[in-house]
Amino acid sequence: MGSRVKTKEMNNIVINIENAVVSYREDVALRGVSLRVKSGEFVGIVGPNGAGKTTLLTIVNGLGKLVHGRVEVLGHLLTPGSGHFLRKRVGYVPQVENIDPRMPINVREVVMIGRYGLLGLLRRPGEHDWKIVDEMLELVGMSHLAQRPIGHLSGGEQQRVAIARCLAQEPELFLLDEPTASLDWRAKADILGLVRLIHNSRHLTTLFVTHDLSCLPVACDRVILVKQGLIWGEGSPAEALTDDNLSQLYDMPISAVRERRKEAILI
Amino acid sequence: MDLSIFGYQFMQNAILSAVLGGIACGTIGVFVVTMHMPFVGVCMSHAAFAGALLGLWLGFNPLIGAFGVSLASAAIIGPLADRGELSPETSVGVIFSLMLGLAFLFMGLMPGTKSGALELLWGSILTNTRSDVMLLGIVAAVVVGLVIAFYKEFQATVFHRDMARSVGIPATLILYVILFLTGATITVSLSSIGGLLIFSLILNPAAAAYQLTYSMKRMFLLSAGFAVLSGWIGLLMSYLLNIPSGATIVIVSSVIFGIATILSPKRKVKPWQKKPLPEERR
Numbered sequence: 001m002g003s004r005v006k007t008k009e010m011n012n013i014v015i016n017i018e019n020a021v022v023s024y025r026e027d028v029a030l031r032g033v034s035l036r037v038k039s040g041e042f043v044g045i046v047g048p049n050g051a052g053k054t055t056l057l058t059i060v061n062g063l064g065k066l067v068h069g070r071v072e073v074l075g076h077l078l079t080p081g082s083g084h085f086l087r088k089r090v091g092y093v094p095q096v097e098n099i100d101p102r103m104p105i106n107v108r109e110v111v112m113i114g115r116y117g118l119l120g121l122l123r124r125p126g127e128h129d130w131k132i133v134d135e136m137l138e139l140v141g142m143s144h145l146a147q148r149p150i151g152h153l154s155g156g157e158q159q160r161v162a163i164a165r166c167l168a169q170e171p172e173l174f175l176l177d178e179p180t181a182s183l184d185w186r187a188k189a190d191i192l193g194l195v196r197l198i199h200n201s202r203h204l205t206t207l208f209v210t211h212d213l214s215c216l217p218v219a220c221d222r223v224i225l226v227k228q229g230l231i232w233g234e235g236s237p238a239e240a241l242t243d244d245n246l247s248q249l250y251d252m253p254i255s256a257v258r259e260r261r262k263e264a265i266l267i
Numbered sequence: 268m269d270l271s272i273f274g275y276q277f278m279q280n281a282i283l284s285a286v287l288g289g290i291a292c293g294t295i296g297v298f299v300v301t302m303h304m305p306f307v308g309v310c311m312s313h314a315a316f317a318g319a320l321l322g323l324w325l326g327f328n329p330l331i332g333a334f335g336v337s338l339a340s341a342a343i344i345g346p347l348a349d350r351g352e353l354s355p356e357t358s359v360g361v362i363f364s365l366m367l368g369l370a371f372l373f374m375g376l377m378p379g380t381k382s383g384a385l386e387l388l389w390g391s392i393l394t395n396t397r398s399d400v401m402l403l404g405i406v407a408a409v410v411v412g413l414v415i416a417f418y419k420e421f422q423a424t425v426f427h428r429d430m431a432r433s434v435g436i437p438a439t440l441i442l443y444v445i446l447f448l449t450g451a452t453i454t455v456s457l458s459s460i461g462g463l464l465i466f467s468l469i470l471n472p473a474a475a476a477y478q479l480t481y482s483m484k485r486m487f488l489l490s491a492g493f494a495v496l497s498g499w500i501g502l503l504m505s506y507l508l509n510i511p512s513g514a515t516i517v518i519v520s521s522v523i524f525g526i527a528t529i530l531s532p533k534r535k536v537k538p539w540q541k542k543p544l545p546e547e548r549r
Contacts, residue, residue: 061433088435102533104301104483105426113423117435122416149481169434 012039014074014173014205015060021068022055029055031229032069037207042199044216044237045209047226048250053209054095056226057175060207061090074172088117091171091204093162095178101151107161108146111136114168136164140194156187160194167198174204180212188212192219213241213260225249272506277393281512284395284459285498287403288468291410291452293494296473297487298445301425306359307344308449309466313366314340315453316462319387320373329387330402334454340366341446349428349442370462390461390513392502399458406455410448414487417441422483461513468494471520475527478534493523 015037022030029052037043045053058064059071062083071078073086091114111133112125119125137143140160145153153161159179166174176195180188196219199206208219216223216237223240225233227249233240243261247254272278299308318336322329340362347358374384386394414421423431424441431438449469456465472493476486501516508515528534 063429063432084435084437087433090433092433094429094433100303102477102481103426104477104481104486105422106481109422109483110426113419113426113430114434116419116423116431119419121420124419165430 013037014039015207016072017056017059017069018071019069020059020066020071022052022059022064023067028229029064030059033226033229033231034069035224035231037205039205040203042196042206042219042221043208044220044223045207045226046211046213046216046223046241046249047232049211051226052229053211053226054177057092057177057207057209060173060175061087061092063087063092084117088169089171090173090175091166091169092175093159093166093177093179095181096155096158096162099151099158101149103149103151105150106147107142107150107153108133108137110150110161111165111168114165118169132170133164133168136167137161139167139198140164156183156191159183159187159191163191163194163198167202172204174199174206175209176206177209178211179208180210188214195219213246216241277395278506280395280397280400281392281502282499283400284392284403285502285516286495287400287407288456288459289472289495289498290491291403291407292456292465292468293472293476293491294407294410294414294487295445295449295452296469296471296494297476297483297490298421298425299449299469300473300477301483301486302445304348305470306356306363307348307446308453308469310344310359310363310366311337311340311446311449312453312462312466312469313363313370315450315457315465316387317366317370317373319457319462320370320377320384323383323387324373324377329383330454330457333457334450336366337450337453338447341443341450345443345446349439387457387462389511390457390459390464392459392498392512392516393505395459399455402455403459406451410452413444413448417444421445425483459513460516464513464517467517468497468520471517471524472497475520475524478524478527478531481533493520493527497523 013036015035017033017035020030020033021028033056045056047053055064059066060073062078074089076082076086078086112129115125115129115132119129134143134146137146140163142157142160142164145157150158150161163179179195180191183191195206195208198204210216220237223234223237224231225240225245232249233245243254243257246252246257273282299305315333315337318332318334319329321336322332343362344359374381377384420436420441423434423436424438428438428442452469453465456468460468473486473490475493476489479489480486497516497520501519502512504510504519505512505515
């Protein structure tokens with residue numbers, strides 16, 4: 001319903017994926033996916049593990065390699081040659097990984113990496129860049145940990161730092177891969193609120209991959225359901241996330257879906 | 268103690284070699300340690316050794332052979348290390364054993380005495396010539412120059428290659444530059460430290476520095492410092508006790524690593540961490 005207000009932006013398509021196929025070794029991760037995303041949209045991508053959600057994100061920033069189809073991002077056709085240039089305008093927050101606690105790099109330096117692509121070769125970060133980094137740390141509430149080694153932070157803190165890094169890049173697209181995975185329920189709600197706040201205040205276009213359904217309804221304009229490398233359904237959160245759809249998406253009896261919903265209400 | 272020996276040209280060459288080789292090895296070591304790929308370096312140093320023996324056997328400059336074969340091994344290892352799929356250790360292990368096999372094959376096929384080959388195996392910093400020193404100087408200057416010029420690209424790539432890529436840094440290119448510099452450093456240090464031992468002069472000082480600091484800049488400085496120190500102390504002891512220099516240098520660098528690990532603030536539980544929280548603060 002909220003999307004009707006933004007009729008002006010309707011024609012403004014910033015991501016246009018046509019019939020994309022991506023294969024790794026012997027598996028096909030995406031088997032012909034077409035998707036259009038308009039400027040300013042907040043799109044949730046939902047589906048079981050291994051459905052191709054992460055791959056869908058990586059073809060938008062050019063890290064995933066197409067074997068068929070085409071992808072246009074921000075009005076440019078994505079090719080191996082244009083990848084570097086486009087990636088500077090696309091912020092990507094990958095899934096949290098374990099970081100070696102002895103890694104010699106602190107939180108502030110990690111956030112600065114977000115600006116390295118923009119700066120270009122042979123140019124050093126100046127006062128202006130550090131100012132932006134400090135602002136982003138403030139925004140995600142991590143200023144007090146700025147000087148700490150990155151490996152010493154908890155999962156939720158690292159997730160916030162990753163978001164700050166992504167924002168320091170001043171991106172136009174905001175791609176998030178399971179930003180709430182492995183977080184406690186308070187941290188989940190906080191990160192989610194933060195992402196929504198940033199999306200609104202910075203006029204970003206956001207793709208949000210998750211398998212955590214409890215996050216979605218509050219955040220998204222549109223939900224894409226992905227199953228076995230194909231887009232299986234889409235719609236507003238209320239239309240897409242029906243008991244019936246979820247039971248088919250996850251191959252689970254409807255009664256089990258209802259049971260899960262009750263449990264999730266806590267969050 | 269009679270130190271007039273340091274007035275001789277060969278000793279001056281050795282001291283300079285220790286400085287320049289130490290700087291190059293210590294700097295490269297930071298990449299090897301922070302990118303968690305020590306085995307890749309081991310593999311490349313044995314490839315360089317095999318290449319040098321190939322040169323000795325067929326009668327061309329061993330340095331060219333060393334550089335060529337170590338780069339060839341990097342060309343195979345690079346894609347494996349970059350993709351990070353299937354544990355690269357397995358494939359690197361296969362290439363490592365292949366290089367060792369080739370090295371001993373070339374040594375066996377070589378006619379006449381094997382003293383040249385053995386020298387490449389153990390190394391002898393005391394027989395370095397002015398041109399050896401020049402070569403070390405050039406490589407050290409290139410390594411340090413590139414690290415300073417492209418510090419932020421190296422830093423981002425070392426920290427997380429996919430993240431570096433996602434902000435628009437050519438991380439794959441940077442990885443290959445690191446492998447190329449590793450090959451060059453190993454090649455020019457081969458005659459001083461030897462094919463079997465060179466790798467420890469890359470790994471040990473950087474591993475020691477890794478124990479001591481959370482700043483990458485400081486880690487570069489400490490690592491290069493430890494490598495130079497290992498060279499000097501090793502050289503002095505080798506002269507005073509009349510023992511092989513390459514081996515002594517490597518043992519000294521291992522001792523420095525041991526001391527750094529014991530003193531490391533990264534693994535110590537501080538005294539205040541051992542006490543339960545006082546009642547009034549609970």
